[in-house]
Amino acid sequence: MSTILRIRPPAGDAVEGDAPTGAAAPDSAKQYIERVVNLIPTEVIGVYLVGKAGIQARFADKxxxxxDLFSETTYWIGWTVFCFLSVIAVRAWATSDQNTPAEKPAVAIAAISFLIWxxxxxxxxxxxxxxxxxxxxSLLAMLLVFAWTLIVPLFYRAK
Structure with missing residues (x-):
């Protein structure tokens, strides 16, 4: 299995558009978009949204x-923690291979991105x-999304 969600290729793997040795390759828009997409934990976001709809439906009536076995708060906390841990587990698995350890910064960024989302x-x-x-x-939520979206590419660039 390849390391499908890595931000940085494993050592020794050439990436399309790489510059010759000794020259710095400029980031193309395509490479930037691919990195940003890899930082969004969409595989768990879909699962989260299904659980969210279930919780909201269960507690929509007055x-x-x-x-009930659990309170609404307990369901929300449990579901959010489960999905957060799922982001970490899935991203660790998807950024590793038999000979390549998980890309810890990419896993951390995806986990933080999930929490901010x-x-x-x-x-x-x-x-x-x-x-x-x-x-x-609501204001803090909006500002966090914009700030995180701006900051991540500045401090975490693929090499």
Whole structure:
């Protein structure tokens, strides 16, 4: 199996468009887009959205849910943690091979990207409070998305 979601190719692998040895290759728009797409954990985002729809459907009515096995907050926290750990596991697997270890920075960036994406939606962050203060803010969510999108390519470039 190839390392399909790596940002940096394993040592010794030539990449289309690589410059000759000793010369720096300029990033093309195609290579940049491919790297950005590889940083978005779409394989888990789809799963997250299905679970989100299920949780929202279950708790959409105003009936008493006190007899439910778990509360809405518990479902949100559990589902978000499960999907977050799934991002880490899937990305570690997809960026490694038998002779190539997982690309830890790419795994970390995908995990952080997932958390920022979930925060931007609200979801679990709307139902969880810390010391009676909401931890979700729509302005902060928007700014985090824009800042992360701008910053990641600046500090993590494929070599």
């Amino acid at each position: 009936t008493d849910h006190s007899q 979930v925060y931007s939606l609200g979801d679990v962050f709307k139902v969880v409070e810390i010391r009676n203060h909401a931890i979700w803010d």
